[in-house]
Amino acid sequence: MNSIRGRDPQTGRGIEVVVRDGRIAAIHDAPVEDDLWLAPGLIDLQVNGYLGSDVNAEHPTAQTVIDLARAVLATGVTSFLPTIITASEEKITACLRAIAAARQRELCLQHMIPGVHVEGPHLSPEDGPRGAHPREHIRPPLIDEFDRWQQACGNLVCLVTVSPHWPDATAYIRALCERGVLVSIGHTDASVEQIHAAVDAGATLSTHLGNGVAATLPRHPNLLWTQMADDRLTAMLIADGHHLSADTLKVMLRAKGLDRVILTSDAVALAGMPPGIYDTPVGGCVELTPDGRLCLPGTRLLAGSVIPIKDAIALLANTQLSLADALRLATENPARLLGRTANLHVGDDADLIRFHWQPGAELRIESVWLQGTPVAINQ
16 A cells, blocks of 8 residues: 555645555545645556557567657657558568567556557548648558457457548448447548448547648538537547647637547647658658757658657647646546546546646656556656
8 A cells, every 4th residue: 555645636735645556545635745736647548659659660570669658658658559550561570479479468558558540541542631641552441450450459349430531431440449449530531421321330439630631621511620519529629739720729728628628639649759751660760850840851740749748738728728638638538438447536446646736837757556556667
């Protein structure tokens, strides 16, 4: 049994959380430093890589995934979905096998990695909606292929991003939902009617809403208004200062309501790296600019994000939301989709982060606990 102290973001008061057998056993009032906060560990449903570790590497290994998990732990992420982008079936299954092998080698990863997000390959082939996904591997959905993915990794795929424009998309979405898999709409040029049909078939999420669409759209109706209006869809948003403007982010938060928004990083392996031109499996040749924008050279097309989700929380807490509400979008809300809880409540998993934060400042992770065990992190 041990205890951890920090300020509760919900109330602002100092608390001591008592941990026993990996769970929160009790919570008491306690004195703490003014800027030292305690919260559930962060949950990120879209992580391609970080600090050089890339689950979409040409030859992914279990060690790649282990290194990635250690890297994101240091940013306060205690659970995440490794995200595999559009590629050949051979490459996707190789990535899935590497993730499954990592979970077997490091048992803590069975908790940290509850599943895998496959973003594609059934996306729009058009420039703009396709984003940085390789056109040559875009293909129609086929449930037999999905079943082969699951055979390769022991049924780890729990979230699939698909464009509903494909003729067989509705049947595919329905089949995934029958298998207990979450379906998200993304990288699409689908019509309003096709979006409605996808939701009726069981789609419940929008992947990085506002991105992975054409640069220009009809004033109305269009696929963004439809996704914002449908209360059955939860919007995953990238709040890195580049993917969505401040005004757009504000409108989407208001339209969806805080119960139906999830922050994701969409972090790639270049996150945490210095500016420059890089050649990567995610986007090929990409440019990381000094202001933290990752794009295809000579274009405004984004190729992922390079900030950890803790920085997105700080951005929102410093501009649009309270700290408690910003944290909720990366803890309680994604946990609910995964069938978990992420609160400072007795009985919850003791996945916890303690961090320094003041209004207007960055969020600095001080320490991390995974199932009640303190984790050594590189600051």
